[in-house]
Amino acid sequence: MKSNKEKRQDNIKEEARKLFIKKNIEQATFAEIAKNSKVGEATIYRNYPNKGELAMVVAMDYVTDLVNDLEERLSNKKDTHIVKFEKLLDYYIEVFINKPDYFIYMEHFDNFIAHSSEKPSDFNEYEKSLYNIVKVLCDVYSGEKLDNSIDANINVEMAVYTFNITFISLCQKLLLRGKITSTDLRFDAIDELKLMKKIYIDYLKVK
Amino acid sequence: MKSNKEKRQDNIKEEARKLFIKKNIEQATFAEIAKNSKVGEATIYRNYPNKGELAMVVAMDYVTDLVNDLEERLSNKKDTHIVKFEKLLDYYIEVFINKPDYFIYMEHFDNFIAHSSEKPSDFNEYEKSLYNIVKVLCDVYSGEKLDNSIDANINVEMAVYTFNITFISLCQKLLLRGKITSTDLRFDAIDELKLMKKIYIDYLKVK
CATH class of the missing domain: 1.10.357 (Tetracycline Repressor; domain 2)
Structure with missing residues (x-):
């Protein structure tokens, strides 16, 4: 079974994927990915520099x-x-x-x-x-x-x-x-x- | 012969072209194109909204x-x-x-x-x-x-x-x-x- 950490990472990846496709990678921001995946921006930075x-x-x-x-x-x-x-x-x-x-x-x-x-x-x-x-x-x-x-x-x-x-x-x-x-x-x-x-x-x- | 206005437009287009290729169109700004073509930003806006x-x-x-x-x-x-x-x-x-x-x-x-x-x-x-x-x-x-x-x-x-x-x-x-x-x-x-x-x-x- 997936740990909470893994589930959170899957969720961030999925929201990032959707936004990258919708907007182009250049235009997408961590702030918007954080908003869509309902985590703080700092959480994303902790996982992805x-x-x-x-x-x-x-x-x-x-x-x-x-x-x-x-x-x-x-x-x-x-x-x-x-x-x-x-x-x-x-x-x-x-x-x-x-x-x-x-x-x-x-x-x-x-x-x-x-x-x-x-x-x-x-x-x-x-x-x-x-x-x-x-x-x-x-x-x-x-x-x-x-x-x-x-x-x-x-x-x-x-x-x-x-x-x-x-x-x-x-x-x-x-x-x-x-x-x-x-x-x-x-x-x-x-x-x-x-x-x-x-x-x-x-x-x-x-x- | 080209008028000064046409020459200026050619110059802006040429600098825009170079920057669009170097940086992608999304990333290029009018400010940078103005700087490279040595005109004011307002001049670019007058020609291209x-x-x-x-x-x-x-x-x-x-x-x-x-x-x-x-x-x-x-x-x-x-x-x-x-x-x-x-x-x-x-x-x-x-x-x-x-x-x-x-x-x-x-x-x-x-x-x-x-x-x-x-x-x-x-x-x-x-x-x-x-x-x-x-x-x-x-x-x-x-x-x-x-x-x-x-x-x-x-x-x-x-x-x-x-x-x-x-x-x-x-x-x-x-x-x-x-x-x-x-x-x-x-x-x-x-x-x-x-x-x-x-x-x-x-x-x-x-x-």
């Missing part, structure tokens, strides 16, 4: 969830590499639909870190977890030999890596859409994601 | 440049549609290398607009200009019949539209890279952009 540390902890929670979900989905040893890659992209589409906050938060967090003079203390650990997402991809990063579902004549590692970052960027851009220009709404976001999935798979698979 | 209007004018300058460049490059009537699309992507790669500020600014501006309660007054005109970029694409949007360089069995309009937004998002993400995580630097950004270009072209062209 500054906003960067708090934003970091929220990011870690998201990434940990994602990596756990992915590991489970990609654990079937009978799946070929190409099936695993398809499952990864399908998972991202599910996150896009059901947990869009994840992509929105990561976009905010990336922008926040890019403009920070100092990186949060757990940033190395976060980097490693992010890299784990890429690592679970099709096992191609673990040094295992490719099975014969994927075209051996292409640079698979670079392709998978590039497709991963491109797909995530597209999800993020599509989520901003509508919030920005109205012409952007010409096509259905899910159709666009499925189109990208199709061309990635076509490129990777044995011809 | 608020930061959104100033950020809008800077965005318009970028987009106008881009549309002019593109119209010139895509004006050769002998180019097939597929060649025009290739030229568009090559142009983005050139911008990525030589004028990365463009992509960085657009990312900041998109985020800023997404979090603003009110849209700047010229926003409709800006939207139209942005849409012109998509319109110059291969003429496919102008209702002209496709030439036989592009596969007529695919939804070309959606594909070109999706590839355009995806390629720009990737450019923006790659520019943030390095500023964020170090594992992100595993592959050369230009190689990744060229890979995406290749798979778009392969998908579009007649098989």
Whole structure:
């Protein structure tokens, strides 16, 4: 069971997360997080010395969830590499639909870190977890030999890596859409994601 | 020749642009822009009622440049549609290398607009200009019949539209890279952009 301290921390993290998504991390203040989580500002400072540390902890929670979900989905040893890659992209589409906050938060967090003079203390650990997402991809990063579902004549590692970052960027851009220009709404976001999935798979698979 | 008023406005816009890129639009203040452009803060307010209007004018300058460049490059009537699309992507790669500020600014501006309660007054005109970029694409949007360089069995309009937004998002993400995580630097950004270009072209062209 969780101690009172843990419950209080969970509560602060949850209110911080909501405010960071609503307002951008830069604009959110400890005063407002304290108000929303019904604790004193000093309590927050005791747990998190500054906003960067708090934003970091929220990011870690998201990434940990994602990596756990992915590991489970990609654990079937009978799946070929190409099936695993398809499952990864399908998972991202599910996150896009059901947990869009994840992509929105990561976009905010990336922008926040890019403009920070100092990186949060757990940033190395976060980097490693992010890299784990890429690592679970099709096992191609673990040094295992490719099975014969994927075209051996292409640079698979670079392709998978590039497709991963491109797909995530597209999800993020599509989520901003509508919030920005109205012409952007010409096509259905899910159709666009499925189109990208199709061309990635076509490129990777044995011809 | 430019009047003194125009020169002063150019100067304010240029200092605003530099500060918006360095600091994010949210963090930049009129006081700092006034200081950098060596005018009084009141002079800026006389020209631009608020930061959104100033950020809008800077965005318009970028987009106008881009549309002019593109119209010139895509004006050769002998180019097939597929060649025009290739030229568009090559142009983005050139911008990525030589004028990365463009992509960085657009990312900041998109985020800023997404979090603003009110849209700047010229926003409709800006939207139209942005849409012109998509319109110059291969003429496919102008209702002209496709030439036989592009596969007529695919939804070309959606594909070109999706590839355009995806390629720009990737450019923006790659520019943030390095500023964020170090594992992100595993592959050369230009190689990744060229890979995406290749798979778009392969998908579009007649098989």
